[in-house]
Amino acid sequence: MNLLASRPSLHMDGQDGLLFEGVPLQTIASAVGTPCWVTGAGTLRRRTRNLRKAFTERGIDISLHYALKANDHLATLTVLHQEGCGADVVSGGELRRALAAGISPSQIVFSGVGKTDAELMLALQEDIGQINVESVEELRRLSHLARASSLTARVALRVNPHIDAETHDKISTGRLGDKFGIDWADVPALYREASTLPGIDIRGLATHIGSQILSPAPFKAAYARIAEMVVGLREEGLSVSVVDCGGGLGVRYRDELAPPPAALAGAIAETLGHLDLKLAIEPGRWIAAPAGVLLASVIDLKAQREGISDFVIVDAAMNDLARPSLYGAWHGIIPLAPDLAYAETAPQTVVGPVCESSDVLAKDRLLPAVRTGDQIAILDTGAYGAVMSSTYNSRPLAAQVMIENGQWQVVRKRQRVEALWGDDSIPEWLDSE
Ligand SMILES: Cc1ncc(COP(=O)(O)O)c(C=O)c1O
């Protein structure tokens, strides 16, 4: 499989090895050490522009609210803010981050199950663009908080349309039984209630049916349901001016036939395009995944009996990149040295040093015969990569680097190991001195 063919940001140079946006990754790995996340600002920009273009070409004016959860580094947010993106946030922390990156409150949408009173108050006080309410209780609580502080919340109701996004079970969000959104059958009654509640300025509807969606069909089905609801509510005389179509557009990690942004734009145009609405999407993965790689070094090799893949033990692990162990996700792996350095390939299993048998980054993968000390890139880790890291096994968070136009800079230092216990304290009664 030629991993480089469909990845315009990556090239193999006969001398410098693997290049990301023209920068030799060996240079970064050697200077910064591994594990190390690298984000390509050029890729973030190119993808954001391509996404927007797909909608403009369809004559649709779309607001892009980048889903911070995919990659919330301030440098990434700064690039996307420069590209005109607003933000979709799911916690008070993400809301503060978006503001810290200079994103205007009016361009921020707050989604998410289980917003606390403190988080709703923050959203009210910052006067953010929209709160996507996910339950009856949340709506009433928000009204109460808004009225008590003489503020008004611009609200959309997040609809659970009972549509199967046909993606991994753990990242589906729009089926009956998923915790997200309001059961679509209950939405009209709640919309009516919302239009009478003090402190609530009900604007419209939102939906998000899941992530890594690989077919336009579930998008179309969900948006058709929303469109029907918009028409029904308007027939009752209620005002519906906004539909937030959520995120979820999938990418090619291995050999998936991921739909192009034009397919998403088409699904939206067909179902909602004629309804005179302010339309928005909340893309995360599609923008960020191919804009990041995780660099790691081979610590050790462990040969296995005939018929079992040998182990390649690297210094990145499931605590850095959780996706393979959490979802069985597949990420491409390429050694950083020029191709010429390797004569053979063999099936190998790439694992990290964490004390869990699930700490497998790639199983039975046909890879060049790497040696101890060789460096590798784990591809398409720009979304749901660094953000999902933990410090399990007292492993400090990895360094992060951003590159653009041939320049590169460390944007987060490798965490100091002492910082891991820096906030611990020992109860007085144990402190014998
Ligand atoms: C409400 C909401 N919007 C947007 C996203 C971003 O999804 P994706 O990264 O698949 O585009 C998510 C995550 O699944 C989400 O929960």
Ligand SMILES: N[C@@H](CCCC[NH3+])C(=O)O
């Ligand atoms: N963390 C998931 C995506 C979840 C999206 C949030 N609802 C992944 O890595 O694929």
